[in-house]
Amino acid sequence: MTDFTPFQSLFGGSLIGLASVLLMLSMGRIMGATGILAGFLSPASLQDWGWRAAILAGMATGPLAFLLATGSMPAIDVPVSTPMLLIGGFIVGIGVTFGGGCTSGHGVCGNARLSTRSITATITFMIATAITVYIIRHLIGA
Amino acid sequence: MRLFLSYFIGLIFGLGIVISGMANPAKVLNFFDVAGTWDPSLAFVMGGALIVTFIGYRIVFRRQEPLLGQTFFVPAPKAIDTRLVAGSAVFGIGWGIAGFCPGGALPAIGTGDGRVLMFVGALVAGIFAARFLSRILETRGQPVTA
Numbered sequence: 401m402t403d404f405t406p407f408q409s410l411f412g413g414s415l416i417g418l419a420s421v422l423l424m425l426s427m428g429r430i431m432g433a434t435g436i437l438a439g440f441l442s443p444a445s446l447q448d449w450g451w452r453a454a455i456l457a458g459m460a461t462g463p464l465a466f467l468l469a470t471g472s473m474p475a476i477d478v479p480v481s482t483p484m485l486l487i488g489g490f491i492v493g494i495g496v497t498f499g500g501g502c503t504s505g506h507g508v509c510g511n512a513r514l515s516t517r518s519i520t521a522t523i524t525f526m527i528a529t530a531i532t533v534y535i536i537r538h539l540i541g542a
Numbered sequence: 543m544r545l546f547l548s549y550f551i552g553l554i555f556g557l558g559i560v561i562s563g564m565a566n567p568a569k570v571l572n573f574f575d576v577a578g579t580w581d582p583s584l585a586f587v588m589g590g591a592l593i594v595t596f597i598g599y600r601i602v603f604r605r606q607e608p609l610l611g612q613t614f615f616v617p618a619p620k621a622i623d624t625r626l627v628a629g630s631a632v633f634g635i636g637w638g639i640a641g642f643c644p645g646g647a648l649p650a651i652g653t654g655d656g657r658v659l660m661f662v663g664a665l666v667a668g669i670f671a672a673r674f675l676s677r678i679l680e681t682r683g684q685p686v687t688a
Contacts, residue, residue, distance in 0.1 A: 401572075402563075402568050402569045402572045402579070403581070404582060405563060405586075406582075406583060407586075408562070408563070408583075409584065409586035409587045410587070411590065412559065412561035412587055412590070413587035413590025414558070414591065414593075416559065416562065416587070417593065418554055418594055419552070419554040419555035419558060420598070420599075421595055421599060421602060422551045424598075424608065424614065425598075425602045425609060426547050426551070426608055426609050426610050426611075427544070427548070428607065428608030428614040430615065430616065433644035433645035437644060437665075437669070438669060441666065441669065441670075450545055450548075451544055451545060452548075454544075454546075454548035455548045455551060456552060456648060457549055458548065458550060458552020459553070459648050459649040459651075460556065460649060461549075461552075461556060462559060462649040462652055463556070463565075463649065465556070466557060466561065474560035474561075474565055474650075474653065476650055476653055476657070477566055478568070478657045480567065480639065480641055482657070485657055485661050486660055486663075487639060487664070488638075488640025488642070488661070489636065489662070489664025490636070490665070490671070491632060491635055491636030492642070492664075492668060493636075493665040493666065493668015494636075494669075494675070495629050495632030495633025495634070495635070495668075496644060497629065497668070497669050497672035498676070499627075500617075500626060500629065502645060503645050504644070504645035506630070507588065508592060508595055509595060509599075511592060512592055512596040513599060515617070515619070517619075517620060517622055517626055520622050520627065520630075521626055521627070521629075521630040524631050525634035528630070528631040528635050528638065529574050529634040529635075529637045530634075530638070532574075532635045532638025533574040533575050534574075534577060536638065537571075537575055538577055
């Protein structure tokens with residue numbers, strides 16, 4: 401069980417939205433984790449690598465800022481085995497590359513632009529995730 | 543200036559991710575487990591992020607160009623193809639197996655949790671595997687979209 405946290409989640413979600421708006425306003429870029437990571441791994445230029453590296457460094461400072469603000473590290477409970485974590489991660493990498501985005505790029509930024517591709521992608525991965533979780537938890541019982 | 547601003551924006555994003563619960567696989571998987579230990583919190587993450595971005599983008603796109611650049615790098619409208627739908631479905635399967643999505647895992651690196659690092663390592667391997675696969679499909683002359 402995890403606690404239902406509507407206000408905390410709404411606030412966190414709003415910050416994700418704020419970051420998305422600020423990145424578009426300043427650099428004209430989509431705040432998509434997949435796109436930023438993909439460009440970081442094979443940058444077009446040193447300048448292109450720089451802002452991506454800076455964003456990723458900022459992201460990774462999030463937990464520390466959370467620690468300073470609340471006095472504790474954010475909870476990370478991983479209810480899956482190590483092989484599932486590795487296989488899942490590998491599959492996610494393949495999917496987001498072919499799908500051209502993930503929860504942040506398609507799910508937030510693309511949907512906010514009312515992009516039909518992003519809306520299609522979001523509906524597709526939400527359904528696929530729900531079916532996968534159902535199969536693993538209720539049919540296989542892992 | 544660009545670097546400082548990028549860092550600051552990444553920090554806001556990362557803070558939002560950890561506050562919202564997106565960096566916590568237990569919470570993410572429970573959102574999708576409607577038939578079991580359902581936790582609807584993630585709908586509020588999506589709701590909050592979408593409302594702010596939807597309104598904010600409308601204000602930003604009144605401008606001709608971003609503050610520190612010449613163009614908005616927004617994907618051109620394209621038809622919905624198999625590549626998009628199949629890729630998204632595969633992403634969903636992986637997300638359902640591991641409980642992390644890229645946006646949730648990257649900020650979580652900052653906790654130093656070894657499981658996060660394992661997921662991100664596998665994620666990066668998957669990205670390079672997909673690029674390799676994509677090149678093979680292209681050199682065979684098959685449309686990648688099929």
